[in-house]
Amino acid sequence: MVDVTLAPTMRRPEKIYSAKATTDTRLLVLAPVAMVLTELVLGWLRGAYLTPGATTDGAVRSMFSYDATSLITLGTVLAFFVGHLAPVNWLRDNLFSSVGNAVMTLFGLILIYGMLSGLFGFSVSHATWTGDNGEACRPNSGACWPMVHAKFAQFMYGRYPDGERWRVNLTYFLAAIGLVPLMIPRVPYKLQNAIFVFGVFPIIAFFLLVGGVPGLPHVATEYWGGLLVTLVVASVGITASFPLGIMLALGRRSRMPLVRWASVTFIEFVRGVPLITVLFMASVMLPLFLPPGWNIDKLLRALVGVALFAAAYMAETIRGGLQAIPRGQFEAADAIGLNYRQKMSMIVLPQALKLVIPGIVNTFIGLFKDTSLVLIIGLFDLLGIVQQNNTDQKWLAPTNAMTGYLFAGFIFWIFCFGMSRYSAFVERNLSSNEKR
Amino acid sequence: MTIATDHRSTPEPAGGTARPSIASYIYQRETREIIFQVVLVVAIVAFFYMIISNAAANLRARNIASGFGFLKNVAGFDISQTWIEYSNVASYGRAFMVGLWNTVILSAIGIVATTILGFTIGIARLSSNWLIAKLAAVYVEIVRNCPLLLQMFLWYFAVLKQLPEPLSRVDGVVKSTSYALPGGALLNTRGLFVPKPEWLPGAGYVLLALIAAIVGVIVLARWAKARQLATGQPFPVMWTALALVVGLPLIVYLLLGRPLQFEYPVLGRFNLSGGMVMLPEFVAVLLGLVFYTASYIAEIVRAGIVGVSKGQKEAAMAMGLSKGQTLRLVVVPQAMRIIIPPLTSNYLNLTKNSSLGGAIGYPDMTQVAGTINNQTGQAIESILMLMAVYLTISLLTSGFMNWFNKRMALVER
């Protein structure tokens, strides 16, 4: 960058504190710890701490009811940690460089405190930890954790028969064996690995989960539920949409006008309507479109809908990759006399697909989140089963819905956040490879 | 679609000297392509023929009514939020229109709000204030990685739980327990009640004054631009415009003796009545959509601003532009070029995601169509109508955004 030297005085003197990096991470850990401690002490002072029935006020309401003591304590604790760990300059430059900045910092602190104390109040200090039924949770304004504990298996497997749950676990295990090496760039044998994950594994998983072969009794999909359905819908959706997406992407760039036209119509149609209408179509209309007497499993119908929906998005992602391949690659392939199929399968697609891995992962994240919509057509994915459990008479308590949603949100978040980190990692990896 | 032609792989025959083998190769290839396309068309036609004839046969066999005649029948159900005249004796078609308006208005408000929030957070992520930047990042990472439906459930139940009941009865004495907000607005579990403006005769002049002010601002802006181009002297258009748009109608309003009165919500037997009400369902769906979409827009905005090369900013500052001017005149226009295409698709996503409103009781188009389907049993018709409307909205929005994008690009250079 030549122009940097033109205006050296305008550069902010940044990143000259060697302690900065460590401070950042420590602060990130310590600040919440400090706040949790504050809340614990304050809660104890108020007599609200872990005494069932003696809670002060609604935990969610307390989100905005911080008093002066809390703020002062919080400020002192924070200042204590920060003052000891961070150079004062860093503080001044990054948090209090001007009056406006200081106000924003203060605002940020209040926000953090409000959020954390609300969350903490609900999930820890006002929560119920033990009990055998909803009665135990009724007096408290916080989360009802024993409910999650009691329902955990159901949230994970739905009503999949107890004795057969090892099959689900084995499927997860196999998936992990296949996926982990596939996701680490350094591990060799990517092609064989991909063939296992996308070719062999689905077949094994199908027989493991559905059964119907000697030794594995048939488990109808009505018994599936919870995270199992979420994972099945998302992964089948993405796996099935992958080949469809490639075909649609190639179709959209084809020189044959009718093929192009058909692909564009399909892609734009699907992208133009909400997933929920596609799911309605799959669940309500599809049975009417089949010849009389044909019948498709409800889960399978949803899968068809999800796969077609995902295929349109996948096609656009892959098209982005195809467009990023330099024209020279196409021309070189033509020059050495490769036909269309060879050119695509040997030259263009391998490069393009590698480029779009982050995009595919992002599509997958979207799909993973969207699987929660299947609850609207009466399948019980994780969110669906959590919602259904709100009606369980044994565990009736006012905070159960919130507890269940928080739990489901946390699980979804772990998966999505993990995947988005992975996607960012691949992206960095790719761009560093680009530069050589 | 222009790209499709960029990588044509057919070697063009060189002038008239093409050798027969190449010619026959092309010939073969073209033939193959034609055959392939014919097969494709036949397959598509056969596919549609099959599903349509199956559907017809199924409907007949099961004695299910078909056709769009049902749209004229009396709907019989009520809808909680209506922007157009509707009652339970209106037709199914009318009910569908009510749902359509609910979707359109929700999406329109949502788009405006999410744009503001998204830009704020996107810019906050680049803030020099460490805490604010980190907070924005945490916001994005949390909100973006949770399903929207779940967030709507959370908002709905969290919002409702926070709010007071409309009234309390202690020993037979009825007392309003709503949160009183400035301007006579009241907030409780039944929604946000705001005074309803009622225009008295003469109010038209205020509107006229507003239009006049806007026209004035446009003229002023042109004049200021011309003057700046000619003399280099900038004119504080922003402030003058604000004064004009607010001041002129206000003066007219006061001169006419304030031709506006409000209908305030009052306490009824169960509830507040009168005024305008924003349903809690509406608020929850709106919050869900706005916060969720904003997390995506924030990332787009950040990428857009980061995407403007540093040299541009430095050059602008070297030219003596102030920080604000640099942002307004140099950074934003360039960033917008990067931002607009993905922004469009997020607006569309918001519109499509508004279809989840039904899950928490907001009567959007999908919900109303679902009810119609359920009362009439005409699944195919109601879903087709639904899809057609979403598709139209999508195409219109992307058409508009393409036009806007082009205009943006033209202004650029």
Next chain:
Amino acid sequence: MKHTMKLGLAAALAIAGATATASAQAPKTLDTVKQRGSLNCGVGTGLAGFGQPDDKGAWTGLDVDFCRAIAAAVFNDPQKVTFKPLSAKERFTALQSGEIDVLARNSTWTISRDSSLGLAFVATNYYDGQGFMVKKSLNVKSAKELKGASVCVQTGTTTELNLADFFRSNKLDYKPVVFEKNDEVVAAYDANRCDAFTTDASGLYAERLRMKNPDENIVLPEIISKEPLAPAVRQGDSQWFTIVRWVHFAMLNAEELGVTQKNVDEMLASANPDVKRMLGKEGEFGKGIGLENDWVVRIVKAVGNYGESYERNVGSGSRLKIDRGLNKQWSQGGLQYAPPIR
């Protein structure tokens, strides 16, 4: 595109073939059910007393018992039922498309459902009517006092329509708050979103148990509609229709004749000709409708008679404690009246 469609279709059809539940049209439903080895029964997604799964996925309820009774009659095994939970929206399509053999999901029998949805309701297994629930503190004594109230209701039900009719005919205004799922309706009412909650009276009693403070809610005396809740089958298969209908009548007859789960074995030796006919000791009535002669014995052994099933699921033996009311035997002043087995 072509590949997409072809592949999608091929895959769909292939797997459909694999898990096929065979034809809904040509073969008789009874044969299909026998061949499959289990009855596909459409139930609700969870309504206490009528159909609700527990942690292990075991379903209980009045409607569930009805399906178990059919399975007992056909297979002599009440466990040979696959319960398919359906939302209000999907229930009729599922039956039309053959996904389920019988719909036992507290659905109201109406003429339009008989005529334009291609359904055949067999017999009313629960006479219900729509009622209102309000908070005690509101001091409301009658539904006619609900002028200006917000009312929570589930969409896609006859309830929603009756509600509109009731307020229109009484010239009252109200604010409907409509949800897709029963759970959401209850949650919203409980969070004070509405002043009143309306559904079938049986549902009101069931849902009241789920409130924060059940005792603070009262059910108003008015019943504003007739809600004959009936199981339904597809039109066009009279044999299956007859079987399903007579399973219900068998449970009623058993109650009337005093045959219970406990005493059914002793009753086999009864001298009462009505009992003998019913339990298959005399005549070939079971064979006549395509079942075995001991069909009623199987049913009663599996789920008991109608009264037992009622008390266990919604009556005094349950948490709902709903009075038999209209669902008493005709001889006791109720509406449940079964044609005789002879």
